[in-house]
Amino acid sequence: MENRPLEYDYTVTKMFMLTTIILGIVGMLIGVVLAFQMAYPELNLVLGEGLAEYTNFSRLRPLHTDAVIFGFTLSGIFSTWYYVGQRVLKVSMAESGFLMFIGKLHFWLYLVGVAAVVVSLFLGITTSKEYAEFEWPIDIAIVVVWVLFGISIFGLIGIRREKSLYISIWYYIATFLGIAMLYLFNNMEIPTILGESAAGESGIGAWYHSVSMYAGTNDAMVQWWYGHNAVAFGFTVPIVAMIYYFLPKESGQAIYSYKLSLLSFWGLMFVYLWAGGHHLLYSTVPDWVQTMGSIFSVILILPSWGSAINMLLTMKGEWQQVAASPLIKFMILASTFYMFSTLEGPIQAIKSVNAIAHFTDWIVGHVHDGTLGWVGFMIMAALFHMAPRVFKREIYSKSLMATQFWIQTLGIVLYFTSMWIAGITQGMMWRAHDEFGNLAYSFIDTVTILHPYYTIRGVGGLLYLVGFLMFSYNIYKTMSARPVEESELQSASPMGA
Amino acid sequence: MFHWLEKHPFFFAVGVFLTVAFAGLVTILPNFAQSSRPVIGTAPYSTLELAGRHVYIKNSCNACHSQLVRPFKSETDRYGHYSLSGEYAYDRPFLWGSKRTGPDLMRVGNYRTTDWHENHMKDPSGVVPGSIMPAYRWMFTNAADIDTAFAEQLTVAQFFSVPYNKPVPMRDGSTMVVKMGSSLADANVLALAEAKVIVEDMKDQDVKDAVANGKIPEIVALIAYLNSLK
Amino acid sequence: MNKIYLWGIVITVAMLGFTYMSVGMSEGGLNGDIVNMLTVAAAISLVVITVFVVIKYVRQMQTDTADGQLADEQWDGVGEYLNEVPKGWAIMFLLTMVWGMWYFIAGYPVNSYSQIGEYNEDVAVHNAKFEAQYASITGDRLVEMGESVFIAECKICHGLKADGIDGKAANLNQRIEAKTVKFAIENGSNNHLLGSEMPMPDRNGLFNTNTGSLITDAEIDVVSAYVANGMTGTGADVFVGTCAACHGEDGKGMEYVAPSVATFSPALVTNILNHGKKGAIGKMPAFDRLNAKQKEAVGAYITSLSN
Ligand code: HEM
Ligand code: HEM
Ligand SMILES: [Ca+2]
Numbered sequence A: 001m002e003n004r005p006l007e008y009d010y011t012v013t014k015m016f017m018l019t020t021i022i023l024g025i026v027g028m029l030i031g032v033v034l035a036f037q038m039a040y041p042e043l044n045l046v047l048g049e050g051l052a053e054y055t056n057f058s059r060l061r062p063l064h065t066d067a068v069i070f071g072f073t074l075s076g077i078f079s080t081w082y083y084v085g086q087r088v089l090k091v092s093m094a095e096s097g098f099l100m101f102i103g104k105l106h107f108w109l110y111l112v113g114v115a116a117v118v119v120s121l122f123l124g125i126t127t128s129k130e131y132a133e134f135e136w137p138i139d140i141a142i143v144v145v146w147v148l149f150g151i152s153i154f155g156l157i158g159i160r161r162e163k164s165l166y167i168s169i170w171y172y173i174a175t176f177l178g179i180a181m182l183y184l185f186n187n188m189e190i191p192t193i194l195g196e197s198a199a200g201e202s203g204i205g206a207w208y209h210s211v212s213m214y215a216g217t218n219d220a221m222v223q224w225w226y227g228h229n230a231v232a233f234g235f236t237v238p239i240v241a242m243i244y245y246f247l248p249k250e251s252g253q254a255i256y257s258y259k260l261s262l263l264s265f266w267g268l269m270f271v272y273l274w275a276g277g278h279h280l281l282y283s284t285v286p287d288w289v290q291t292m293g294s295i296f297s298v299i300l301i302l303p304s305w306g307s308a309i310n311m312l313l314t315m316k317g318e319w320q321q322v323a324a325s326p327l328i329k330f331m332i333l334a335s336t337f338y339m340f341s342t343l344e345g346p347i348q349a350i351k352s353v354n355a356i357a358h359f360t361d362w363i364v365g366h367v368h369d370g371t372l373g374w375v376g377f378m379i380m381a382a383l384f385h386m387a388p389r390v391f392k393r394e395i396y397s398k399s400l401m402a403t404q405f406w407i408q409t410l411g412i413v414l415y416f417t418s419m420w421i422a423g424i425t426q427g428m429m430w431r432a433h434d435e436f437g438n439l440a441y442s443f444i445d446t447v448t449i450l451h452p453y454y455t456i457r458g459v460g461g462l463l464y465l466v467g468f469l470m471f472s473y474n475i476y477k478t479m480s481a482r483p484v485e486e487s488e489l490q491s492a493s494p495m496g497a
Numbered sequence B: 001m002f003h004w005l006e007k008h009p010f011f012f013a014v015g016v017f018l019t020v021a022f023a024g025l026v027t028i029l030p031n032f033a034q035s036s037r038p039v040i041g042t043a044p045y046s047t048l049e050l051a052g053r054h055v056y057i058k059n060s061c062n063a064c065h066s067q068l069v070r071p072f073k074s075e076t077d078r079y080g081h082y083s084l085s086g087e088y089a090y091d092r093p094f095l096w097g098s099k100r101t102g103p104d105l106m107r108v109g110n111y112r113t114t115d116w117h118e119n120h121m122k123d124p125s126g127v128v129p130g131s132i133m134p135a136y137r138w139m140f141t142n143a144a145d146i147d148t149a150f151a152e153q154l155t156v157a158q159f160f161s162v163p164y165n166k167p168v169p170m171r172d173g174s175t176m177v178v179k180m181g182s183s184l185a186d187a188n189v190l191a192l193a194e195a196k197v198i199v200e201d202m203k204d205q206d207v208k209d210a211v212a213n214g215k216i217p218e219i220v221a222l223i224a225y226l227n228s229l230k
Numbered sequence C: 001m002n003k004i005y006l007w008g009i010v011i012t013v014a015m016l017g018f019t020y021m022s023v024g025m026s027e028g029g030l031n032g033d034i035v036n037m038l039t040v041a042a043a044i045s046l047v048v049i050t051v052f053v054v055i056k057y058v059r060q061m062q063t064d065t066a067d068g069q070l071a072d073e074q075w076d077g078v079g080e081y082l083n084e085v086p087k088g089w090a091i092m093f094l095l096t097m098v099w100g101m102w103y104f105i106a107g108y109p110v111n112s113y114s115q116i117g118e119y120n121e122d123v124a125v126h127n128a129k130f131e132a133q134y135a136s137i138t139g140d141r142l143v144e145m146g147e148s149v150f151i152a153e154c155k156i157c158h159g160l161k162a163d164g165i166d167g168k169a170a171n172l173n174q175r176i177e178a179k180t181v182k183f184a185i186e187n188g189s190n191n192h193l194l195g196s197e198m199p200m201p202d203r204n205g206l207f208n209t210n211t212g213s214l215i216t217d218a219e220i221d222v223v224s225a226y227v228a229n230g231m232t233g234t235g236a237d238v239f240v241g242t243c244a245a246c247h248g249e250d251g252k253g254m255e256y257v258a259p260s261v262a263t264f265s266p267a268l269v270t271n272i273l274n275h276g277k278k279g280a281i282g283k284m285p286a287f288d289r290l291n292a293k294q295k296e297a298v299g300a301y302i303t304s305l306s307n
């Protein structure tokens, strides 16, 4: 009895793996549609004039962002939590009926939330705040889901056998706390059914409609304090949690430096929250807030790079693995893209650079360096690593995985180079004055010139989507591939040809 | 100390929370009251304008359009005076946007007109060759939600003391009163009166007929809102 | 040379090439605008820094072997080395923090910067340059300048060719269209075309002195066509009998009485830009954000179109 390895229970992990894949496909498919709509606006009518209200760019855009953030990324976070959590805390979900129940409830309520979001966004029910579009009834559902996630985290920690917390757990805890705080404050809103007319009528109008507690500049400050840190606690912190577990695990290497982990973590926690002002440069928020945002963004490079460097150096002496294993390739490229976007961000946060970059496609390029290269690659790598272990099967095809890697890498390169050029071009054209001191271009000139770049971006996005479909297929086939022995699974994942 | 925290999850979590929470307070609170004081000349939205604002939000126009003129010569040349904080005092939510796929709309009411919007919303590339903006034809038939706009007026008047039915100072020294209905029926009457002014400058016969019959299509509310952006 | 450096250089050169292309393509590119320069410099350093830092660590990975002292603990088999933090990283972190404090406290203290102040200085410089060079230009240069204003501001409604895009705005290649004339006669006109309030009466105030009665439907059509055709064809008699009192026999208008309906002039256009215009087609907005010289110039350009 004593020596038998713990039987981890991956039921909830598997459930969230499924939504990671499905919502990933949906979100990215919509992304590709959006990208081509910008190049070929006739595509706003893809399903005909009658459905144009639901298929036009502006209705679909929030669906894309929310599907990939709250669908794909969040599912990936949850699914890895239910995997990594058990293993580094050395407890099984099977040991606690309560936590098992919470885990399943977490999943099903999450699914209800997702369905509500999809329906409401298609109907145009939105508060317009980016990444916080949901009206108050959905906010409440989200809070409940989040609380369940919290119970699951602290519950598992409560019954742990491993006394001290592994680095990944630090980051999962931070994810939980950070999002909880940010989401609550940014969604302070008053339902308008509370309004009462002079004639004594109340409960007027749409029951789900609400109005923000903050007005104008204050609303903007709260929103971007949230928005920036949604990036921090949605796209950075939990993904770092993943790489700190999956890279050493897959490669069989030990973490390069505990001290570096420590400094990067606390540095990141402290610095990130100050940088939100970089979304509001040259706006009407006070000058000092903007300056603060700018300065802290530059400082932020270091704690960000700390983790990335730690990961690269963890591969010390094991260079051949990067060449041999597509799974390691994904993770190394992810951390490289993490470095790229956390250098790009601070550069765009410098006021005079932001004067050009803000409002342009360069920002969109930056977003997708991070999300496609870092978030997407890391989540797929995590699923690739987990699949053999949760399904007890070898990965269906290594060569498919390698092909996918190169297709997607090419896709990302096309995406960010085209948006980089488009953004700088547009930013400069907006500023340009001609020899008479008049504006050199009317706005539409700065739109039509971007057509080729929008097309290239669409192609890049399509390649990424194709890669993601290959990934989905590979995982799907893995479920029926050759079974493997549990004991083989110490480090490198077993892969079929 | 850190190693100790790593063995005591509760204190670890408290530590993380404090580290994280502190920055928000320091950056947001100091100017909170000052940032939301209206500048002279800024009036709350009328019922129809607010309904139009909801149409704008419903269709995520803010995904492509900003409403924030930054203090650069090139922007004030293109869009007019740079934005002032107090001009947004009645904007809940704010609609600054973060991407300019289309032009800024902060002051579009100054240099575009009802008939132009009508043509443009129906077929953007028919008016501006090469435009990649989607056409919004369903707005010509969908009815605007006046009730919800009225509910919002009531709510903001009640909870945030937004000055409806009260004199608001204008730039030329005069004052202006933005009316809010005393009942739902009254609010609909007010909105319809506003709508009639807008459709006078419109061409679409179906829209004109609808308003004549007491219905307000979304496009009319939206144009009222766009015209109010000055 | 090491293959990996070669790749680094290839990637760097490619990105720089792309950036150069993009900048070269836009007229406003590297024209000494400090903001443009900084942006390009930033874009370049972004690539260079990432590529070379990654190369540094990859090289280190290739040559180094994993060693150092392992910590006692392990989590699911994952261990940790007790290695020191990389020196370069630690130093940079410290330096940026010191720099941040310096910036905020000593370099550019909070109360000594105002973005509006910066804007005002910028505008003053721009306007001074503009005044010195262009305040007094005339003739063809003025028309050219007007064309530049037209393309940035007016073509959205009037079209690149100023043809009004299928009747969505006025066709500016001719002074006036028949339906606009007809609309003015039937409804009168009150658009401050002379720069001040001076309305034209509607058809109930327009006597044809030839017939001694109010202008008739048939006469309206005839005279509208006559004016729209550049004061040629039939209808001259109606015009002389009804309109010439105010607009002059040649239709060129009279100061303080009525505007020219035969030709555009910079003054007429300026008045329209100052007050906007509401007519048969729709509404033309006023353009407060153009300065007097720009209005004069675009007026000259429009005048040149129909000559
Ligand atoms: C050191 C770290 C980073 C800094 C300082 C930073 C800075 C910035 C800046 C300056 C903007 C543009 C704001 C604007 O002008 O509109 C931006 C936008 C954005 N960044 Fe980052 N960034 C960083 C890392 C990342 C990472 C790793 C990701 C994602 C994986 C990311 C995702 C985004 C997103 C989604 C936006 C768009 C927000 C919007 O909707 O406008 N950033 N970031
Ligand atoms: C197949 C891949 C994808 C394509 C083709 C794609 C395409 C797009 C397009 C066209 C936009 C709108 C840009 C604009 O308004 O100018 C967009 C926005 C965005 N996408 Fe994606 N996307 C993809 C994948 C992803 C993924 C995987 C994520 C996150 C994990 C993501 C996150 C975002 C975010 C946060 C924005 C908003 C950016 C902003 O507001 O600045 N995308 N995407
Ligand atoms: Ca909400």
Ligand SMILES: [Ca+2]
Pocket (backbone or CB within 6 Å): A130, B098, B099
């Ligand atoms: Ca955005």
Ligand SMILES: [Cu+2]
Pocket (backbone or CB within 6 Å): A227, A228, A229, A231, A275, A276, A278, A279
């Ligand atoms: Cu940010």
